[in-house]
Amino acid sequence: MVLNMNFNLSEENQLFLDTVRNICRKEIKPLSEKIDNEGSIPKELLDKLAKVKLIGITIPEKYGGMNGTVLQSAIAGMEIGRADISMATAVYYLLNAGWGKIFSKYGTEEAKEEVLTKVTDGKAFLGVASTETGGGSDLYAIKTVAKKEGSRYIVNGEKGFISGVTEARELGGGHLTIVKTDPSKRTKGMSLIYIPAQSPGISVQTYKNMGRMGISTGELTYDNVEVDEKYLLKGENDGYGLLIEGFMTARTLVSSACIGAAEEALEIGIEHLKKREAFGGPLARYEGLQFEMVELYTHIEMVKLMIYKAATLIDEYENGKKVDLKDINMAVSMVKLRAPEVAFDTFKKVMMWHGAMGYTKEAGLEKGLRGVTSYLVGAEGALNIMRLIIVRELLGRDYMPYK
Ligand SMILES: Cc1cc2nc3c(=O)[nH]c(=O)nc-3n(C[C@H](O)[C@H](O)[C@H](O)COP(=O)(O)OP(=O)(O)OC[C@H]3O[C@@H](n4cnc5c(N)ncnc54)[C@H](O)[C@@H]3O)c2cc1C
Incomplete structure (x- = not known):
């Protein structure tokens, strides 16, 4: 068997790496200490990263992204991790890139127009909410439920250890949230739905973490939160x-x-x-x-x-x-x-x-x-x-x- 392996990045990706490295060295690195000490990523930095399409990198151009590949996203992730070793900027980056890709692929057109265009502009945060305080690894055991009533889902439950709770609340945005839409089933009774962080009925409690001080982590409690069906990704129970x-x-x-x-x-x-x-x-x-x-x-x-x-x-x-x-x-x-x-x-x-x-x-x-x-x-x-x-x-x- 002949293995056809090329261990070098393509010319295009090498150029991309060099460009991102220069941007990160210039824009992020000098702020890393400040981000760690002050506990937030400066808004001006998000604006600059949005301008060069480093926020929501995987999101299609139609919604303001660069439609980057996962390889390009990983290359940029390395450079951002290098420039802000506290990980805060990398966490902001990778959540928007990773979950922006899923939103782009499975979200409704209306929701994508509304949410993703703001994400790529640095004006909204997108994260994921799967863990619950009762357990994270055992996904089958989640208890948060969403019940369909007309054109809305009514969400009740809680999520814990969720990154970006303050950012989504203050800046705008929300989390792709895994909920049970058919609690009688295990994996086949779960749905992924975007829940805007500013929805009435959501309360937030933040943790005092030991690291990545520039991005928040906390609990989200949902008390009869109404979520429009347009925010459901793909189909119910998918x-x-x-x-x-x-x-x-x-x-x-x-x-x-x-x-x-x-x-x-x-x-x-x-x-x-x-x-x-x-x-x-x-x-x-x-x-x-x-x-x-x-x-x-x-x-x-x-x-x-x-x-x-x-x-x-x-x-x-x-x-x-x-x-x-x-x-x-x-x-x-x-x-x-x-x-x-x-x-x-x-x-x-x-x-x-x-x-x-x-x-x-x-x-x-x-x-x-x-x-x-x-x-x-x-x-x-x-x-x-x-x-x-x-x-x-x-x-x-x-x-x-x-x-
Ligand atoms: C800083 C931070 C940010 C986070 N951000 C998010 C977020 O944005 N969204 C989100 O949904 N979650 C987030 N999480 C939560 C994360 O996904 C969970 O911590 C993870 O899934 C593990 O769940 P747990 O903490 O409940 O640990 P547990 O599931 O309670 O596990 C505890 C320990 O037991 C081990 N363990 C569990 N089951 C087994 C098994 N079957 N066999 C052997 N060992 C096992 C695990 O490896 C672990 O060491 C974040 C966590 C941290 C620390």
């Missing part, structure tokens, strides 16, 4: 499949942001090893540290290549090429499993290379460690859930611990 499809892109982009942040940390670390002297020479001379550097670099490069693969498989699938969904599931789960760990290890090691200085805010590293930890503990899917997906694909459903 929601579970759409959510899983959305996670494919979102998890790929999360992984790209983590790897971008890890690359930035490693570059800072290498500079430090070359500059800092101990025992008559630079730290970079010591094999113990050289080997750590090699391990980190190797893992970053390997995961990056796997992200390109996951993104390319999704793009090929979207373009009608014969791609086995199993291969996409595996590739996406593998990158979401490894990228947060590689990023966490990189920050930890680079902080240690800095000695006492690594423990200070002045070193500029700890916000990265706090940010990527969100993806270790569960954001966009817990790591054991990634393992379970890989188990399912390797062994088959009969070997799953649950049906």
Whole structure:
């Protein structure tokens, strides 16, 4: 068998990467510290990113997006993660890109005209609400219900640990929300519906997170919230499949942001090893540290290549090429499993290379460690859930611990 593999980005995508890198270095990087300290992404930055089509990158041009591929979205995600290692800007970016793609594909024309045009303009936030305080990994157990009455759904329940609750409330926008429309069924009784955050009957409670301070996380409680049927994606009870499809892109982009942040940390670390002297020479001379550097670099490069693969498989699938969904599931789960760990290890090691200085805010590293930890503990899917997906694909459903 001859494998036809090209490991280089196309000329077009390399040019795209260089352009995005320059923009991120100029516009985002100088603000990263401020975003972490002040707890929000400046509105002017969102306006600038919207202008260069980096918000809602996957959304078609018709609604103001650039109709970017998942590979391009991952390339941009890496650069944004690099420029704001706290992850806040990357979270804003990847939620709008990942879930904007699902909205573009399955939303009604009326809803897309109304919502997506504002998202791409930086005037509305789009996120996802699937987790409930009673449990996140066990999606079957969600309790939020939506009952159809005339041309509206009446939503009751609560969601927890949802990113962007304040942004959607203040800026405008909302969340693609997974609800039960037929509670007697499991996955076949779920629907995905966009719920505008400013709808009457929604109350918000925010958490005090340890990291990614520039973007909020919190609970949404729905008390008889009326949602127009135009906001339903695809058909009633089709929601579970759409959510899983959305996670494919979102998890790929999360992984790209983590790897971008890890690359930035490693570059800072290498500079430090070359500059800092101990025992008559630079730290970079010591094999113990050289080997750590090699391990980190190797893992970053390997995961990056796997992200390109996951993104390319999704793009090929979207373009009608014969791609086995199993291969996409595996590739996406593998990158979401490894990228947060590689990023966490990189920050930890680079902080240690800095000695006492690594423990200070002045070193500029700890916000990265706090940010990527969100993806270790569960954001966009817990790591054991990634393992379970890989188990399912390797062994088959009969070997799953649950049906
Ligand atoms: C900062 C942050 C932002 C988030 N943003 C969003 C958002 O915007 N929208 C949204 O819907 N959700 C969001 N989440 C929630 C996230 O999706 C959940 O944390 C995740 O799905 C895990 O759910 P859980 O936290 O309830 O953990 P649990 O499901 O309670 O899991 C706890 C632990 O048990 C392990 N575990 C669970 N089941 C199994 C099993 N069968 N076998 C082995 N181990 C298992 C998990 O790996 C995990 O380590 C966010 C989370 C964080 C931390």
